Amino acid sequence: MFNRRSFLGAALGSSAAIGSASLLPAWARSAVHGNTGITTLTGNNFDLDVGEFAVNIGGRMGHAVGVNGTLPAPLIRFREGEEVTLNVINRLKADTSIHWHGLLVPFYMDGVPGVSFPGIKPGETFQYKFAVPQSGTYWYHSHSGLQEQQGHYGPLIIDPAGADPVTYDREYVMVLSDWSFEHPHRIFEKLKASAETYNFNQRTLGDFAEDAGEEGFGDALADRAMWGNMRMSPRDIADVTGATYTYLINGHSTFDNWNGVFEPGERVRLRIINASAMSIFNVRLPGLPMTVVAADGLNVRPVETDEFQIGVAETYDVIVEPQDAKAYAFVAESIDRSGQAVATLGPRAGMRVEAPELRPVPTLTMKDMAMDHGSHGGHSMSGMKAGQGEAAPTSHEGHDMGGMSHEGHDMTKMDHSTHGDMSGMDHSNHDMSGMAHSGHNMSAMDGGMQAHIHANGPGVAGLAMMPVSRLDEPGIGLEDVPHRVLTYADLRSLEPNYDTRPPERELEIHLTSNMHRYMWSFDGVKFSEVTESIRLNEGERVRFMLVNDTMMPHPIHLHGMFFELENGGGNHRPRKHTVIVKPGDKVAFDVSSEHVGDWAFHCHLLFHMHAGMMNVVSVIPAADGAAAAPADRHPGHAGHEGMDHSQHSDMDHGSMNHEGMDHGNMDHGNMDHSKMDHGAMNHDGHSGMQHEGHDMSQHKDHGGHQ
Amino acid sequence: MRQSMIRSAALAGMAALFAAPVALSQDTQKPWGQADEIWGEAEMAEARDQLLSSHGDLRTSYLQAERFELQSFDDEDVLLLDGNAWIGGDINKLWFKTELEYLPDEGDLEEAEVQALWSRAISPYFDLQLGVRQDFEPQGRTHAVAGVQGLAPYLFEVDAAAFLSADGDLTSRVETEYELLLTQRLILQPRAEMEFSAQDIPELETGSGLVSLSAGLRLRYEIKREFAPYIGVEYQRSFGDTADYIEAAGGEADATAFLIGIRAWY
Numbered sequence: 027m028f029n030r031r032s033f034l035g036a037a038l039g040s041s042a043a044i045g046s047a048s049l050l051p052a053w054a055r056s057a058v059h060g061n062t063g064i065t066t067l068t069g070n071n072f073d074l075d076v077g078e079f080a081v082n083i084g085g086r087m088g089h090a091v092g093v094n095g096t097l098p099a100p101l102i103r104f105r106e107g108e109e110v111t112l113n114v115i116n117r118l119k120a121d122t123s124i125h126w127h128g129l130l131v132p133f134y135m136d137g138v139p140g141v142s143f144p145g146i147k148p149g150e151t152f153q154y155k156f157a158v159p160q161s162g163t164y165w166y167h168s169h170s171g172l173q174e175q176q177g178h179y180g181p182l183i184i185d186p187a188g189a190d191p192v193t194y195d196r197e198y199v200m201v202l203s204d205w206s207f208e209h210p211h212r213i214f215e216k217l218k219a220s221a222e223t224y225n226f227n228q229r230t231l232g233d234f235a236e237d238a239g240e241e242g243f244g245d246a247l248a249d250r251a252m253w254g255n256m257r258m259s260p261r262d263i264a265d266v267t268g269a270t271y272t273y274l275i276n277g278h279s280t281f282d283n284w285n286g287v288f289e290p291g292e293r294v295r296l297r298i299i300n301a302s303a304m305s306i307f308n309v310r311l312p313g314l315p316m317t318v319v320a321a322d323g324l325n326v327r328p329v330e331t332d333e334f335q336i337g338v339a340e341t342y343d344v345i346v347e348p349q350d351a352k353a354y355a356f357v358a359e360s361i362d363r364s365g366q367a368v369a370t371l372g373p374r375a376g377m378r379v380e381a382p383e384l385r386p387v388p389t390l391t392m393k394d395m396a397m398d399h400g401s402h403g404g405h406s407m408s409g410m411k412a413g414q415g416e417a418a419p420t421s422h423e424g425h426d427m428g429g430m431s432h433e434g435h436d437m438t439k440m441d442h443s444t445h446g447d448m449s450g451m452d453h454s455n456h457d458m459s460g461m462a463h464s465g466h467n468m469s470a471m472d473g474g475m476q477a478h479i480h481a482n483g484p485g486v487a488g489l490a491m492m493p494v495s496r497l498d499e500p501g502i503g504l505e506d507v508p509h510r511v512l513t514y515a516d517l518r519s520l521e522p523n524y525d526t527r528p529p530e531r532e533l534e535i536h537l538t539s540n541m542h543r544y545m546w547s548f549d550g551v552k553f554s555e556v557t558e559s560i561r562l563n564e565g566e567r568v569r570f571m572l573v574n575d576t577m578m579p580h581p582i583h584l585h586g587m588f589f590e591l592e593n594g595g596g597n598h599r600p601r602k603h604t605v606i607v608k609p610g611d612k613v614a615f616d617v618s619s620e621h622v623g624d625w626a627f628h629c630h631l632l633f634h635m636h637a638g639m640m641n642v643v644s645v646i647p648a649a650d651g652a653a654a655a656p657a658d659r660h661p662g663h664a665g666h667e668g669m670d671h672s673q674h675s676d677m678d679h680g681s682m683n684h685e686g687m688d689h690g691n692m693d694h695g696n697m698d699h700s701k702m703d704h705g706a707m708n709h710d711g712h713s714g715m716q717h718e719g720h721d722m723s724q725h726k727d728h729g730g731h732q
Numbered sequence: 733m734r735q736s737m738i739r740s741a742a743l744a745g746m747a748a749l750f751a752a753p754v755a756l757s758q759d760t761q762k763p764w765g766q767a768d769e770i771w772g773e774a775e776m777a778e779a780r781d782q783l784l785s786s787h788g789d790l791r792t793s794y795l796q797a798e799r800f801e802l803q804s805f806d807d808e809d810v811l812l813l814d815g816n817a818w819i820g821g822d823i824n825k826l827w828f829k830t831e832l833e834y835l836p837d838e839g840d841l842e843e844a845e846v847q848a849l850w851s852r853a854i855s856p857y858f859d860l861q862l863g864v865r866q867d868f869e870p871q872g873r874t875h876a877v878a879g880v881q882g883l884a885p886y887l888f889e890v891d892a893a894a895f896l897s898a899d900g901d902l903t904s905r906v907e908t909e910y911e912l913l914l915t916q917r918l919i920l921q922p923r924a925e926m927e928f929s930a931q932d933i934p935e936l937e938t939g940s941g942l943v944s945l946s947a948g949l950r951l952r953y954e955i956k957r958e959f960a961p962y963i964g965v966e967y968q969r970s971f972g973d974t975a976d977y978i979e980a981a982g983g984e985a986d987a988t989a990f991l992i993g994i995r996a997w998y
Binding site: 133134138139140141142143144145171214215216218219220223224226227228229230231232251254255256257483484485486487540542543545547552553554555556557558559622623624635636637638640642644 | 784793853
C-alpha cells in the first residue's frame with residue numbers, strides 16, 4: 027500500500043513536471059524541450075493576463091502569481107520608437123500593476139500605484155500605451171504588494187531602430203530570480219520578528235577557534251567584541267537566503283537545469299536580468315570570458331571580464347564565444363553564498379554541467395563600516411562603525427570615538443593612537459554636505475568625515491563615519507577571487523553623454539537602517555513617514571550623492587530617468603537606472619531632470635522597499651519652476667546654504683594620519699579653506715596623497731561655497 | 733455617474749497639465765500629486781495612502797514560547813511556561829508576557845502572572861515598556877509595570893522591569909541572556925535572572941534586597957529557527973530574609989534543576 031502510494035506520487039510528480047514545462051514560455055524552456063534560440067511575443071499589441079497558477083520548482087509544486095500563467099512572464103519584444111499597447115487584465119483578488127523597468131515612459135504609464143496611477147483593480151483591464159526612445163534589455167514586474175516575490179516578473183527587449191552595434195550569432199535571455207515556497211508576507215513577518223531568521227552563515231565557535239589559530243586568541247576575541255559591541259554581524263550580507271530561496275535561471279533551478287545550445291565559435295549574446303526580490307548575484311561562466319556590451323539596457327564600450335556582481339533590477343548584456351564543443355556552466359551565485367542557480371550552455375541540447383561548489387562565505391570588513399582609511403587589508407579591521415548611542419537622538423552627539431577599541435589590530439600603517447582627540451569633535455555643527463555645492467568632482471573626497479544631517483532615532487542603528495567611493499571595487503566577496511571581476515569604474519557608455527553640464531546642486535541622501543528591528547529608510551525617514559517628495563525642477567542638472575550608512579549593499583533604482591554614474595568616465599559615463607551602493611559607499615550620479623512627473627525612487631530589495639526604503643522624485647514642469655519647492659525645503663537637507671567651516675577648527679588634523687587618501691581628484695578650488703588651520707595639519711607621512719599639479723595658492727581666497 | 737464625472741475631470745485635468753501646467757505644489761497636504769490630474773484626485777489619494785502605509789507602516793505580530801520546560805529538581809518537578817506575544821509596528825507595540833509555574837505532582841499552579849504592556853522603541857536597540865501585571869498565583873495581586881527591554885552592547889538581551897503593587901510594594905526583576913553559536917543551529921544560551929524587593933513582603937515570604945537569583949545554561953538545536961528543543965541546567969538560590977523564610981518552612985535556599993524544553997515562535 028505504502029509502496030503503491032509513493033509510486034503514484036512519483037508518477038504524478040513527474041507528469042506534473044512535464045506538464046509545467048509546457049507552461050514555460052518558449053524562450054525559458056530548456057534546450058531539451060527544443061529551445062535553441064528565443065521565440066518572442068512580438069508586435070505592437072500585447073495581452074497580459076495577471077493571475078494565480080501552479081508552478082513546478084525543482085520537482086516541488088508551488089503557488090505563483092504572474093503573467094499569462096508562466097514563471098517568468100513572457101518575453102515582450104518590440105522595436106525602438108514604435109508605439110505599443112499593452113492590455114493588462116487583472117484576474118487576482120487583489121490590485122496589481124506592471125512597472126516597465128528602465129523604460130522612459132510618460133510618468134502616468136510607469137505603473138507604480140499611488141505614484142503614477144491608481145493601480146489595476148481586480149477584474150479590471152488597464153491599457154498601457156507608449157513609445158520609447160531607447161533599445162536594449164529591460165524587464166517588467168508588479169509594483170503592487172509583494173507580487174514580485176511570487177513570480178510577477180518577465181523580460182522585455184527593445185530592438186534598435188537602426189543597426190545594432192553589438193553583433194552576435196545567437197542570443198539567450200537569462201532571467202535570474204529567487205523563489206520561495208513561503209508566502210512573502212510570512213517572510214516579511216519573520217524578518218520583523220527576527221532579522222536573522224534566514225541567516226545560517228553566522229560566525230560560530232568553530233570559526234572563532236579557526237581565527238584564533240590564525241590571528242591569535244586576543245585578535246580574534248577583540249574582533250568578536252568589536253562586532254558584538256556594535257550589535258552587528260559581519261555575516262549580515264543577505265536578509266533572505268538560500269535557507270528559503272530556490273534560485274532560478276529562466277524559472278529553472280539547478281535541478282531543473284535550463285540549458286541552451288551553441289555551435290563552437292559562435293558569438294552568443296546573453297541578456298542577463300536580475301529579476302530577484304532580494305538576491306544580488308555573482309555571475310560567471312567558469313572557463314569562459316565574458317565581454318560586457320550593455321548595462322541596464324544601454325550599450326557600453328565592450329569590456330572583457332570573468333565575473334560580475336549584478337544587483338537586483340540591473341541588467342547586463344554579455345557576449346561569450348565558446349570555442350570548445352563542451353558544456354559550460356552559467357553560475358548565478360547569491361552574494362552570501364547560501365545558494366546558487368546553475369544553467370548549462372553546451373553544444374547539444376539536454377547537457378547538464380556539473381555545478382561548481384559554493385565558495386566560502388564572505389565576512390564584512392572595516393571598510394564596510396565606512397571606517398577603512400584606505401591602506402588596510404581586508405582582514406585587519408577594528409571597530410569604528412559609529413553605533414548610535416542609546417541616548418543620542420540626533421546627529422553625531424553621543425559618538426564616543428574616544429572609546430574605540432583598537433587593541434590587537436594591525437595598526438602599523440595607521441596611527442590611531444591619537445584618535446582620542448576626536449571625541450571632542452562637534453559633529454552637529456560640522457556641515458560638510460555643503461561642500462558639495464562646488465558642483466565638481468567631490469566623489470573623490472574619500473576619507474573625509476561624513477556629516478549626517480538627517481533624522482535619527484530607533485530606525486537608524488549606524489552611521490557611516492568615513493564613507494568612500496567604492497565604484498572601483500568588485501563587490502562583497504569578490505575582492506580576492508583569482509580572476510577578473512567587473513567594477514562600475516570599468517563601464518563607459520558607448521555613446522557620448524548627451525548632457526555634460528556640471529550639476530547645479532547636490533542632494534545628499536543617506537541609506538539608513540536598523541537591521542535588528544528590520545527598519546529601512548532614506549535619511550532615517552521611512553516612506554510611510556514622508557510628507558514631501560524630492561523635488562527637481564524640469565531640466566535641472568542635479569547630483570545625487572548616496573551615502574550608505576548600513577552594512578548591506580542596496581541596489582537603488584530611480585524610475586523614469588537614466589542617470590550618469592560618476593565613475594571618472596568623463597563624457598562616457600555609464601547611464602544606468604539602478605546602482606548598487608555598497609556598505610560604507612558613497613555613490614554620486616547626475617540626472618538631467620528631463621522627464622516631468624512623479625517617479626518612484628527606492629531600494630530594489632523588495633523587503634527593504636516594503637519596510638520603507640523608498641521615496642518619490644518629482645520633476646516639476648519648467649513653467650512651474652518658480653513655484654516649485656526648492657531643494658532646501660526637503661526634510662533632511664537643510665543646511666546646504668550658509669555652510670560654515672569655522673567649526674572645523676575643532677578638528678585636530680594634526681593627529682589624523684591621512685596616509686592612503688587620494689586627494690588628487692579633489693577640487694580644492696571650490697573649498698573654503700580660509701577658516702581652516704592649515705598650520706595645525708600634519709602632512710608628514712601622507713605618502714598616499716597626490717597633490718601633483720595642485721595649486722595650493724588657490725586655497726587663499728574662495729569666498730564661500732554658495 | 734460619479735465615476736464618469738471624475739473621468740471627465742481627469743481628462744480636463746490632463747489637457748490642463750499639458751496646455752498650462754498648474755501649480756502642483758499649492759496643495760501642501762499632498763507629498764506629491766502630478767498623476768492626480770490624469771487619473772483623478774480621489775483614486776490617486778486612496779492609492780497614495782495605501783502605498784505609503786504599506787511601505788514602512790505595516791503591523792506584524794509575534795507569539796513565542798521562550799521557555800516551555802520541565803525543571804527536574806531532586807524532590808519535585810516544575811513545568812514552566814515563559815511566553816511573549818506582541819502586535820504592532822516598528823515603534824509602538826502591544827506586548828504581552830506570561831509566566832506560569834505548574835507542579836505536575838501536586839496538580840497545583842504555583843505561580844501565574846500576565847503582563848500587558850505598551851512597548852515603545854526609544855532607541856535603536858531598546859524599548860520602554862509600561863503597563864500592568866496581574867498575578868493569579870500565589871496571590872491575586874495587581875502591579876504597575878515600568879521596564880526596558882532590548883539588546884545591550886556585546887549582544888546581551890536584557891529585560892529589566894520594576895513592579896509597584898496595589899499594596900505599595902516595589903519589586904524588580906532583571907533578566908539577561910546571551911547566545912553562543914556552537915554551530916549554525918546548535919546554540920548555547922546562558923541566562924540569568926535576579927529579583928529584588930525594596931521591602932519585606934511577609935505574605936509572599938519575601939525579604940528586602942536581593943530576593944533570588946537563577947542562572948541557567950540551555951543548549952538548543954534549531955530544527956527550524958522557529959522550533960528548537962533544548963536541554964539545560966539551572967541553579968536557583970534565594971537570599972537574605974527570603975532564604976530564611978524558605979528554610980524556616982523546611983525548604984532549601986538553593987537548588988539545581990535539569991531542564992528539558994522547547995523554544996518556539998510564530
